[in-house]
Amino acid sequence: MRPAWSIIFFTTISGLGLGLAGWIVLGLLPLMTPASVMGVGIGTLALIGVGLISSTFHLGHPERAWRALSQWRSSWLSREGVLAVIVMAGLAGWFAAAYSGGRVPFWGNLVLLVLIYVTVYATSMIYASLKTVARWHHPLTPICYLMFAAAGGLLTTLALLAILRLPITAALAQAAIVLMLSAWGVKLAWWRLAGMAKHAGSIESATGLGALGMVRPLMPPHTEENYLQHEMGFVVARRHADKLRMIALLLGGGLPVLILVLAPASAGALAVAVLAHVAGMFVERWLFFAEAKHVVTLYYGETA
Amino acid sequence: MTMLPEASAIKLGLVIDLDICVGCQACVVNCKEWNTAGYGAPLADTDAYGESPSGAWLNRVHAYEAGDGAGSRTVHFPKSCLHCEDAPCVTVCPTGASFKRAEDGIVLVNEDWCIGCGLCAWSCPYGARELDPAEGVMKKCTLCVDRIYNDNLPEEDREPACVRTCPTNARHFGDLGDPNSEVSQMVAARDGIDLMPEQGTKPVNKYLPPRPRRAADEAPVSLVAMAEADTPTGFWKWVDSTLDRLG
Numbered sequence: 001m002r003p004a005w006s007i008i009f010f011t012t013i014s015g016l017g018l019g020l021a022g023w024i025v026l027g028l029l030p031l032m033t034p035a036s037v038m039g040v041g042i043g044t045l046a047l048i049g050v051g052l053i054s055s056t057f058h059l060g061h062p063e064r065a066w067r068a069l070s071q072w073r074s075s076w077l078s079r080e081g082v083l084a085v086i087v088m089a090g091l092a093g094w095f096a097a098a099y100s101g102g103r104v105p106f107w108g109n110l111v112l113l114v115l116i117y118v119t120v121y122a123t124s125m126i127y128a129s130l131k132t133v134a135r136w137h138h139p140l141t142p143i144c145y146l147m148f149a150a151a152g153g154l155l156t157t158l159a160l161l162a163i164l165r166l167p168i169t170a171a172l173a174q175a176a177i178v179l180m181l182s183a184w185g186v187k188l189a190w191w192r193l194a195g196m197a198k199h200a201g202s203i204e205s206a207t208g209l210g211a212l213g214m215v216r217p218l219m220p221p222h223t224e225e226n227y228l229q230h231e232m233g234f235v236v237a238r239r240h241a242d243k244l245r246m247i248a249l250l251l252g253g254g255l256p257v258l259i260l261v262l263a264p265a266s267a268g269a270l271a272v273a274v275l276a277h278v279a280g281m282f283v284e285r286w287l288f289f290a291e292a293k294h295v296v297t298l299y300y301g302e303t304a
Numbered sequence: 305m306t307m308l309p310e311a312s313a314i315k316l317g318l319v320i321d322l323d324i325c326v327g328c329q330a331c332v333v334n335c336k337e338w339n340t341a342g343y344g345a346p347l348a349d350t351d352a353y354g355e356s357p358s359g360a361w362l363n364r365v366h367a368y369e370a371g372d373g374a375g376s377r378t379v380h381f382p383k384s385c386l387h388c389e390d391a392p393c394v395t396v397c398p399t400g401a402s403f404k405r406a407e408d409g410i411v412l413v414n415e416d417w418c419i420g421c422g423l424c425a426w427s428c429p430y431g432a433r434e435l436d437p438a439e440g441v442m443k444k445c446t447l448c449v450d451r452i453y454n455d456n457l458p459e460e461d462r463e464p465a466c467v468r469t470c471p472t473n474a475r476h477f478g479d480l481g482d483p484n485s486e487v488s489q490m491v492a493a494r495d496g497i498d499l500m501p502e503q504g505t506k507p508v509n510k511y512l513p514p515r516p517r518r519a520a521d522e523a524p525v526s527l528v529a530m531a532e533a534d535t536p537t538g539f540w541k542w543v544d545s546t547l548d549r550l551g
Contacts, residue, residue, distance in 0.1 A: 060420020060440020068398035071306045078398035200502040208497040213371030221364035224356045227434040296431035
């Protein structure tokens with residue numbers, strides 16, 4: 001599938017922002033001063049919001065994007081939009097309460113936390129619900145998105161703790177390491193299992209000509225690349241997939257874990273860890289799209 | 305509304321006879337011609353007269369070779385929207401622009417609501433949807449909804465442009481929800497098939513597979529014998545041989 005930059009940016013940045021928000025409402029980042037509430041609040045909402053807004057950049061009609069909030073009963077894309085708006089409103093309320101010194105009740109935090117992770121789940125289901133892309137249509141796909149949101153969010157929480165000169169307990173640093181390693185463990189499993197997933201169909205079932213024997217494309221229906229091939233037949237990534245996976249793994253997981261082990265209290269080092277993680281996630285998301293093969297390519301002679 | 309309606313009694317669709325199609329592309333051209341002036345935005349092209357022309361088309365004809373040896377053949381394969389009963393392109397649409405009509409099952413796009421996100425094209429296993437390069441909205445086969453109910457057209461023209469134009473009668477239009485309709489009978493008689501049944505989309509359009517070849521051991525007709533005149537007998541035999549003798 002063609003990797004649209006706006007979509008890669010959206011899933012990566014919004015995912016990180018939602019993950020961070022999850023740990024904040026859990027109370028892991030004590031915000032003592034109004035200034036820190038303001039800074040962290042704006043920063044978190046900006047991560048989620050900028051990602052969402054960027055996702056409209058690839059649309060043919062961005063000015064109609066509001067219509068995407070209407071079909072939540074059937075469409076995961078619509079659900080994602082609705083949930084993201086609700087979560088952002090809830091978070092704005094949460095930060096406003098914290099700013100004025102109030103406390104959000106336990107159930108309020110719980111509801112926000114659930115909504116945050118359901119939003120991440122909805123993002124993943126936009127892709128995981130598509131039967132036409134075998135490797136996306138896999139139970140591990142949502143788990144990858146959820147785990148990366150949690151791991152990236154916790155890493156960012158630690159960096160913010162260090163920047164705000166708040167103590168980071170050894171247990172918290174260890175939890176961040178375990179979470180990051182688990183997230184990449186799930187991703188490695190996804191590459192192994194979902195990455196190998198094949199479509200049930202074949203050129204024979206696609207054309208219904210299997211009864212005659214093996215089917216081979218003779219003439220394409222057009223002389224130049226069309227929309228379908230441009231959108232669904234992206235092949236550049238598959239050539240360099242192994243190298244890019246290694247880059248994603250080392251930047252997104254290896255370096256952050258190394259920093260968490262060696263310098264778990266250094267604000268500078270943790271900031272680098274967050275940046276490396278985000279860079280690694282960009283590569284991971286790019287591969288998620290670029291490596292995926294759409295079942296329509298069967299009509300053009302690709303194998304399942 | 306992108307929830308699928310209750311299955312309609314009337315299921316309008318096409319039946320395409322792969323035994324007959326000769327791949328002339330007339331249906332492709334007439335589809336583009338009608339739909340560039342009909343429902344919704346024109347079907348745009350980019351770089352139409354340049355080095356890499358491209359554009360939105362609602363109907364495309366592939367060609368395949370199938371089988372080996374005596375039973376093998378070339379099959380021309382027209383492909384357009386199959387107006388699926390369980391259309392994934394409808395349910396994934398976030399705006400309600402993509403919908404299936406309750407009254408006749410036609411899948412359409414409301415171009416005033418479409419945001420051009422392309423998710424419906426991603427969800428379609430058949431590649432039936434193409435984003436218009438100029439208008440930024442999704443285009444697809446409308447089953448010529450602006451022809452089939454159009455009282456301003458003579459009755460014989462009230463069928464999809466591709467069906468109307470097919471010079472070999474390989475395309476048929478009708479109600480596949482009615483088991484007694486001509487198209488349903490055709491599907492029953494020829495064991496019509498669904499494309500990619502494993503995707504679970506329940507296409508309304510059906511394809512009629514190529515008919516089996518005549519058995520290979522059936523003696524071929526001798527064209528030479530057909531070309532030769534009958535050997536004359538009686539009086540004409542005498543005339544024939546006499547004229548031969550005269551030189």
